[in-house]
Amino acid sequence: MKVAVVGAGAWGTALANVAAEATGELTPLIGRDPGRMAEIARDRTNAARLPNIPLHKGVYPTADKTTLADAGVVLMVVPTQTLRAVATEIAALVSPESVVVSGCKGVEKGTLALPHIVLEEALPGSRRALLSGPSFAEDVALGLPTAVTLASADEAAAALVCEALATRSFRPYRSTDIVGAALGGAAKNVLAIAAGAVAGRGLGASAVAAMVARGFAELGRLGLALGARPETLAGLSGLGDLVLTASSTQSRNFSLGLALGRGEPPPNKLAEGAATVEALVALAAEHGVEMPISTAVAEVLAGRVSVGAAVAGLLARPLKSEI
Numbered sequence: 001m002k003v004a005v006v007g008a009g010a011w012g013t014a015l016a017n018v019a020a021e022a023t024g025e026l027t028p029l030i031g032r033d034p035g036r037m038a039e040i041a042r043d044r045t046n047a048a049r050l051p052n053i054p055l056h057k058g059v060y061p062t063a064d065k066t067t068l069a070d071a072g073v074v075l076m077v078v079p080t081q082t083l084r085a086v087a088t089e090i091a092a093l094v095s096p097e098s099v100v101v102s103g104c105k106g107v108e109k110g111t112l113a114l115p116h117i118v119l120e121e122a123l124p125g126s127r128r129a130l131l132s133g134p135s136f137a138e139d140v141a142l143g144l145p146t147a148v149t150l151a152s153a154d155e156a157a158a159a160l161v162c163e164a165l166a167t168r169s170f171r172p173y174r175s176t177d178i179v180g181a182a183l184g185g186a187a188k189n190v191l192a193i194a195a196g197a198v199a200g201r202g203l204g205a206s207a208v209a210a211m212v213a214r215g216f217a218e219l220g221r222l223g224l225a226l227g228a229r230p231e232t233l234a235g236l237s238g239l240g241d242l243v244l245t246a247s248s249t250q251s252r253n254f255s256l257g258l259a260l261g262r263g264e265p266p267p268n269k270l271a272e273g274a275a276t277v278e279a280l281v282a283l284a285a286e287h288g289v290e291m292p293i294s295t296a297v298a299e300v301l302a303g304r305v306s307v308g309a310a311v312a313g314l315l316a317r318p319l320k321s322e323i
């Protein structure tokens with residue numbers, strides 16, 4: 001089963017290595033810039049996005065999108081806000097039997113669509129799945145043990161993708177709860193910014209843990225409203241990814257929060273939480289769900305309040321029962 005990866009960033013490159021190892025097939029890693037892809041092909045490493053990691057010998061870096069036409073699995077691994085445009089560009093090339101998998105974590109601005117809905121709209125009639133879970137690209141590319149959720153309403157599609165990606169160290173667990181898996185991935189990036197900001201401001205490990213746990217409660221309320229299963233939210237793609245992302249400086253979202261909390265300039269790297277937070281809060285509001293921590297992150301990122309004022313605002317909220 002051939003896998004093609006669209007998006008030659010850190011995560012796309014790591015997943016291309018996994019797929020090449022799992023399938024033993026030539027795996028196109030498709031980027032948008034022919035010059036950059038030629039460099040990656042020459043150097044056998046993606047120096048800009050995933051430095052010091054050699055490409056698997058089966059990975060074929062290219063800017064030629066037609067190389068995905070005969071792939072049984074197409075992994076879409078671009079920033080969430082660009083997913084629709086990229087999926088629309090490749091729509092005519094994807095075979096009807098292929099499973100198209102979102103590797104994105106976020107909510108689309110404007111439409112408030114989760115990534116699998118973006119795929120459904122851009123690639124109507126296609127077989128779809130979503131991959132999410134605690135998995136830093138570098139860890140995966142180094143072959144360190146990793147477990148993720150592979151969600152699809154189409155169980156045969158999920159099984160096919162799992163087979164095309166499972167290696168001795170990369171373990172995709174199947175789920176039919178695509179909404180739960182997508183929500184966990186989107187919310188944890190925002191909550192990791194909050195945890196980082198609290199840590200950066202020096203408020204202590206107890207405060208960081210409170211932020212993570214109350215953030216998880218926000219995710220739970222939104223999940224309930226959208227029909228996600230509680231066990232998905234408590235699993236790899238929910239709590240698992242939240243714990244990872246909200247506790248490690250390897251995370252771009254946590255690092256952004258740390259910088260905000262310390263009053264330092266934000267790191268110049270993609271933090272999906274920053275791109276997603278307004279849409280996540282709007283999606284929650286549409287369903288009558290309050291997300292005070294995520295709202296505070298949105299306010300801080302928009303420059304409307306300081307981290308100190310946001311924390312003071314959260315501490316001033318009336319106490320309720322824990323849920």
Ligand SMILES: NC(=O)C1=CN([C@@H]2O[C@H](COP(=O)(O)OP(=O)(O)OC[C@H]3O[C@@H](n4cnc5c(N)ncnc54)[C@H](OP(=O)(O)O)[C@@H]3O)[C@@H](O)[C@H]2O)C=CC1
Pocket residue numbers: 007008009010011012031032033049077078079080082085086103104105106135136137138270272
């Ligand atoms: N990094 C990680 O550890 C993980 C990331 N993810 C998720 O994967 C997604 C991608 O993240 P990641 O790979 O880290 O991001 P990167 O910033 O490393 O890479 C993003 C890639 O998308 C490409 N891209 C950006 N805009 C466009 C566009 N308009 N059209 C086509 N291609 C575009 C970029 O191309 P170019 O290089 O030319 O700019 C780049 O190759 C995110 O949703 C993220 O949350 C999920 C799990 C782990």
Ligand SMILES: O=C(CO)COP(=O)(O)O
Pocket residue numbers: 105133134135136137189192241244245250251252253254271272
């Ligand atoms: O999604 C990730 C790990 O599961 C990567 O997190 P960051 O985007 O915060 O680096």
